[in-house]
Amino acid sequence: MEYKLSDYKTEVHNDWCAGCGDFGILNSIQMSLSELKIPPHNVAMFSGIGCSGKTPHFIHTYGIHTLHGRVLPFAQGAKLSNPNLKIIAVGGDGDGLGIGSGHFVNSGRRNVDITYIIHNNGVYGLTKGQAAPTLKLGMKTKSLSQPNMNDSINPISLAIICGFTFIARGYSYDVKHLKDIIKKGILHKGLSFIDVLQPCPTYNDINTKEWYQSYETDKEDPSIKIPKIYKLEEENYNGIVNNEIETEDKMSIALEKSREWEKRIPIGVFYQNDKFITYGERLENRIENYFSSPPAYQIVNDKEGNTIANIDSLLERLKTNYGLVK
């Protein structure tokens, strides 16, 4: 069966603010799924809390809108129980790097084959613009009464250190580029992280669309305009690990690259390593038929309702006369 882009849309009224960067992310996800021809019922969209948390309701796939900060554990539980599902998790930067930072860090240790997208706007939008974990120290967005007291987390650097195996950044107003990154993330075998620069037109009056799309003039040649955002792939950056021995080097250059921000902001793929063992493969090493018979597929009872588990040998060990040498 062929699926059209419209097959991934719902009728649910979208109540995001006009001009919100979330729309670009929503469209990119729908386009990615459509172009990859993944049947809607094989996809489960998980989300955290906040404006981004509503994303699954606008996408016609299974949609699980979870708790603040807990999207990764919910999503990993579903994937590990049914590895055949395509699972995409979305959440804000407050959700994933503030209240849910412990899960962000520890998800990196597992490398479960899911895709995680952060709607990164530096503010808690739905609660009216408080400072979120990616807002820089000393910044004062418009609803803050005083400048931000905390320094910011760099999501790309953190993801590298934690062990994510696909790390990229997109910009929500460059839908075509973002869509391509999301497609790569979905196709990647392992835990993908996509940091999306997503202007909040209502509460973040610093990192605005205009700010992201601004140019600097070259000091030597004023006719050359240098855009703030540039694409890594256009400047010969290659963060792909082709061979396991490249891992350390590629992580180092990715880490270095992730520090760029003030003058120029790179988007694109920072790091990609599909050679590293996924959690599913680790389970397969213990449970031979894990992928063909994962938890979600196992039949546990016969037609009469009797268990099909046979625990006789386990019970045998409990018998008081077990191990009796005759």
Place this chain on the structure above:
Amino acid sequence: MENFRESVSWVIGGPQGSGVDSASHIFLKSITMAGLHVFGKREYYSNIKGEHSYFSVRVSNSPVRSHVDEIDILVTFDAETVVRHSPYLANKGVLIFDPEIKGKKIEDIHTLDFSSKKKINKILNDNNKSFDFIGILENLRERNVFLIELPYFELIKDFSEKINDHSLSKLARITNVMSLAASLAILDFDTKKMENGIRSIFSNKPKIAEINVNAANYSYNYIKSKYADISERFSKKLTYEKTNNNDNNIIIAQGSQTSPLGKIVAGCRFQTYYPITPATDDSEYLESNQIIKQTDNGSGSVVVIQTEDEISAIAMAIGASLTGVRSCTTTSGPGFSLMAEALGWAGINEVPLIVSLYQRAGPSTGLPTRQEQGDLLFAINAGHGEFPRIVYASGDIEESFYDTIKVFNYAEKYQLPVIHMIDKFIANSIMTCKMFDYKKIKIERGKFINKNSHLNLNDGNIIEHFKRFNLDEGPVSTRVSLGTENGIFWNTGDEHDEQGHITEDPEIRKKMVEKRMSKLQLIIEQTPSQDQITVEFEDILKENIEHKIIILSWGSTKGVILDTLERISPEFENIKFVFIQVKLLHPFPSKLLEDTINKLIGEKTGNDFKQDSNSKTTLISIEMNYLAQLDILLKQNTTINTDYNILKYNGRPISLSELHESVLNIINKNLGKRVILENGV
């Protein structure tokens, strides 16, 4: 102090890590192989090495379900065990100790707690003895306690010369087997059976088994030759079968293994946990046995995941449950506190989920390795807002197996979280019981369409789009798993419409609240009464008795109550004793319980029980907490008024000795309403 005649109580103690556990396991194995019944419990500190730990076992020819405070045979590895436990030695009991302790000072034992020090000080003072081990031993001798010196170091040295192996450090471990062989010699236990027990424990290491067998015999013969008349003390208490025990119907079950065994049978194929005492053993057992044999010759498996915290643990278990698997998370109080928010998410989204809640003494970190039933009201109320849940409590090791299968059925039948309450006492106890008949309980998956049955759009129930929360189906609607064709739905922690999308519509909100909350009534209506409350004991042969004592309880106090009633009932021909165990704590079986008690009383005045203070019915609730939490539920949900609350909250489980005494005191009207128990080391 005279112990109950029908059983022998054996206690072994020493510093944590000294082999108390392995010695007690060989003891249990040998004893049960000979056809005897046992109940054993482990007490230990939240510590890796050095603090005092002990294992107490009650041995009998008939089933035993509880421990006693009095000790018949006390085996000690160190001085501290003598100080802590010798006050509980029965007159004519036996103390096995290393004579080396005689030179030690009580004040040098830094791990000794205040209450043990106070106790021994008082005993020595009252009996004009010096505050040292000479004084303790003198006092014991005067109480006619038999003192057996087991010089471990010398014995090992002699033994090593005998077997020509001089690696003493390697042999240090055999003090365990020597001490229990000494105990078995005192009990005049058959050496062949002792050897069987040792060999079965070391069945994978035949060489080590033989060293241990030889050491055991060496120690056994040492006792027999040096203390020839000792075995007369207990020989009449226990009878050993003439032949080896071939009864296939008796098992020796550990409380930390029975619920996970039930999970395998129930079809739980996904479990998460974050390490916490006393719940972790459950997951470890499940993970060690994660490959499951099946009757269809296929091979099943359980995925067990250690998460970064308990929030992640419950969230992952919920995520897995959405894919259709029977899913569980296992924790104790502190972890359950972290799970409260996600519990509500499972509630509003009607997700079947099991939380195995192994209670321990709280609040906060509390007594991490000690017993309490302090989480009942929390389990019922955890999480904000209103949502339906089931709180179900198991009374003992055997029940925890069957109940585990039942709770998975409840979770799917009613599509809600079920909190299965177990506790430290059950988890760290071991007892002989009947072989599990695991095919007895059927698996019921409720309104669930699994992957293999394709969801048909033309089905009468499904028009246009699947409605996960279809209001026309009553409280429980059809559930599909993520990935099902035509079954797309949404979940959200917000209030939702029938498809699962966010709504704040007042009319839909009202209907959804009513849909969910009406499950509580449905559960009460559909659950068989014996699965809600169980009359565990009733003097049915006593007829026309005016004075009735009705005991109400929940959870792991069951064993000690049964043992108490079996002892006390024959002593009072004019009192009819009844014990009702409440298993379903939420929703509360109010009417069933009232009707059952009414029927037992045989009369009812108005809407109240026992308005007359001269009434002949005495109602006692027994539980291990301060507030009398079951009694609070009784007051909340019924017109039942208890006369006495027997309570305990010092972290040590209720002993048969103290419960027996307090019920006697209640009969003799010697007590106020709150009876607080305080025994235990």
